[in-house]
Amino acid sequence: MKKVLIVVLLFFLLFFSFIGLRFGSALTQEGNPFPYLIAIIKYELSNNGYEKVLETSNEIRYVSDHKKKDPLGMTKEFMKREGWKFKEQMGSGLVFEKDKVDITIETRQYSKHYFIWDVPKEIFN
DSSP states (O other): HHHHHHHHHHHHHHHHHHHHHGGGGGTTSSOOOOOHHHHHHHHHHHSSSOOEEEEEEEEEEEEEEEEEOOOTTTHHHHHHHTTEEEEEEEEEEEEEEEETHHHHEEEEEOOOEEEEEEEGGGGGG
């Protein structure tokens, strides 16, 4: 029984060490890290390209992989599927246009491997 308990404790220790090393200080930068970790796990287990983290009354937050070639490519592809055309990048914001209306998607690095982006709900109307 003691050996089983030790193995289980070592497993949890290794798991949380891996999480700490993988995400480091990013764990607390957005407040409660659990919705982000759950979304990242879902993202890694799916083939979707992005995963919804949370939804507020004004926006939906997504997480996706930080690819070296085109880190914001998934955001651009997502908006293109919704009928929006990429216009320009202004700092960490991506500006899209549809029917002469501009909208900005805020992006930011979450960790070395992932970034998060906020999509206003008005794009779905």
